[in-house]
Amino acid sequence: MESKITEVYQNAPVEGKETECEKVSKLLDLVIDGEATSEDQHYFNHHIEDCVTCFESHQKQKLLKGLVSGHLKRVIVPESLALSIKAKIQKTL
Numbered sequence: 001m002e003s004k005i006t007e008v009y010q011n012a013p014v015e016g017k018e019t020e021c022e023k024v025s026k027l028l029d030l031v032i033d034g035e036a037t038s039e040d041q042h043y044f045n046h047h048i049e050d051c052v053t054c055f056e057s058h059q060k061q062k063l064l065k066g067l068v069s070g071h072l073k074r075v076i077v078p079e080s081l082a083l084s085i086k087a088k089i090q091k092t093l
C-alpha cells in the first residue's frame, strides 16, 4: 500500500505552477475579451505577476487583438494622417 502511494505521488503533476498556467491559459481568451468574471480576472492578474510565461502570452494576445482592432480603425483614418505617419516613420529610418 505504501509503495503505491509513493508511485501515485511521483506521477502526479507538479502541484502549483504547471496546473495554474493551464488554468490561466484557458482564462486568457476570456480576459482578453473582457468576459472573465472578477474572480477569474483576479486569479489571472495575480498569476501573471509571478509568471513571466503567462505574462508574455497575455501581452502577445493583447497586441494581436490591438492589431486586429487597429486594422479596423485604419479604414476610417484620413489618408493625410496616414501619409504623415508614413513620413514620420521614413524619417526615423
Ligand SMILES: [Zn+2]
Pocket: 017, 020, 021, 024, 047, 051, 052, 053, 054, 055
Ligand atoms: Zn503561468
